[in-house]
Amino acid sequence: MTTPFVFDMTNREALIQSLCSYFGLSEEQVEDFVLMNEDVSLELFCQTYDIVEEQLNRPALYIASYHSTTNMDRCASIQTLGLLNLRETIRQDTPLARYLRERGVMFDLDNKTVCCHGNVFDLRKKHVGVVDSRNRAKDFVAYKLYEDHQINGFLCTDDVLDYGGYVNLRPEFLMNVAELFKDSRLESDWKRDPKRQAYVLKYIAPLSDYNPSTFSIHREVVAQKSPEEVEEMKVQGLLTTALRTLFNSMVWGTVSEDISYLNGDAVVPPQNIIQIYTAESYTTFNETAW
Template identity: 30%
Template sequence: MEKDILFDLTSNLEALGSLSKFANVSQSEIVSFLNSCDRYNIDYRENYYKFIEKFNIKLDNLRLDNLEIKSIHVTTGNDDGEYILNNGLLNLKEVVKRDTPMNRFLIERGIEIDVENKILRYNKKELIISEDNCRKSNGEKNYVHHKLYRDYLINGFHYNNKPLKYGGMVAYRPEFIYSLGDLIRYRDLEKTWENTFNQCYIVEYKCKPCNIEWNSYVKDIMEDDDGIEPSLEKIIKRWLINNSLYVIFNYILGSDGVEIYSFLKPNYNVPSSDIIKIINVTSKRNNS
């Protein structure tokens, strides 16, 4: 009986081990193959095709039903990760709707968000949450509407060597809090969040490939030999192999600038049972 596979791309060694199990090719053979690839004319898809040809890999013979994919998510809190351990990771809509640390933080400051009816209440005023109404003081777009109704899914990384340096400043506060404070002109909202939720965590979690948004795989849609677009299952298999080779080869080349994003399906929440580990990285964040 084949063992379940946790496909882990978060480091070159984990990617190597995962690819070896998935494709049934030894780790030494994978490293030897990549060492033979052209370092000065990098074409990752070419490496993929050479790999499956060299080791005679038939995608139809590879299984996904016994496989889960690992991701990491950077967030903040003040309870050593206890809420996430007990409740899992929630998408932004659910975080705002439920009795969560964020919802309580907002209510304590007189901010109420009626997600279903698209109403924001603050300072005895009501604002309809729409594209037109969500503007900065200078008229530019504010992302409150976008975050609540388009980009509310759980975002993270399959691989990022420096996740605390991500440009969205999520190691200090949610991007949504910044946008919300800007919209209602509560200038100290994000700073208040940083002081209240002054811990930073990297949350490691897993999910089935079917719970990942298809856009995560879209860059690896490659036509079959007959010119027909492959099935999603075949695309996922190619994505797993291609990105494993990508992470390992970049390590061999001495590059650490690789980012592979993880986007879960919009209404999907990671249950507590699928939280692998929560790592407190507050000191690392503060001292970097």
């Protein structure tokens, strides 16, 4: 069995070590390339250190990401079920699923309906043109469940907790549900729950589970390539992002915000969640991450 290789660019030390191990280079070689070149392209990096194309691809390549979440069970369900996409989170016995049921919000994911206290909405019909606020909210709920339900994270970022959408306060999906049923308590009750805590998860997932859009590979390009070619492009995109991120950190003192997207049906099993931070412990660690 091939030993998995974990490429981690969530902090500078991990990023340097990942590049060193991936290419069999020293820290000095990696840092010298970044500090001595304005062009830190993957092509120039390979030319500088005589890296041939065959060395770029590794079997069993895993990539680390961060994910921000909030729950009331101290991540107990995550440690049991893993990190789930939105549809599975609603389908399984999770804090979000229980929270919605307790407030009368019932989803029939297979038949694409949602109801709350007698109000039933068909999520199959998408409105076009000018729509009122309720139908717009319904379309957002449907979009989140059936098109945008994947696990999102960060390959790297200055601060996970600063990301917009206030996902460290409540699941963003609750905002859409609250707008649909015109009941702000569906969102605010979660924020006010004294047991609610914010967490940052660090997880690993195989390259094949990462959507090509993570590496700026557009659908039109994917449609024209074989699966093998797409995987090779994802590796090149990862390494290109890694070199750019290290350059920005070491030369400019800035950190890119590179969002990662898993494929729609992908989940992260419990054993691939390698660290669970409270908001406080993550903030302490992140002070010296870059």
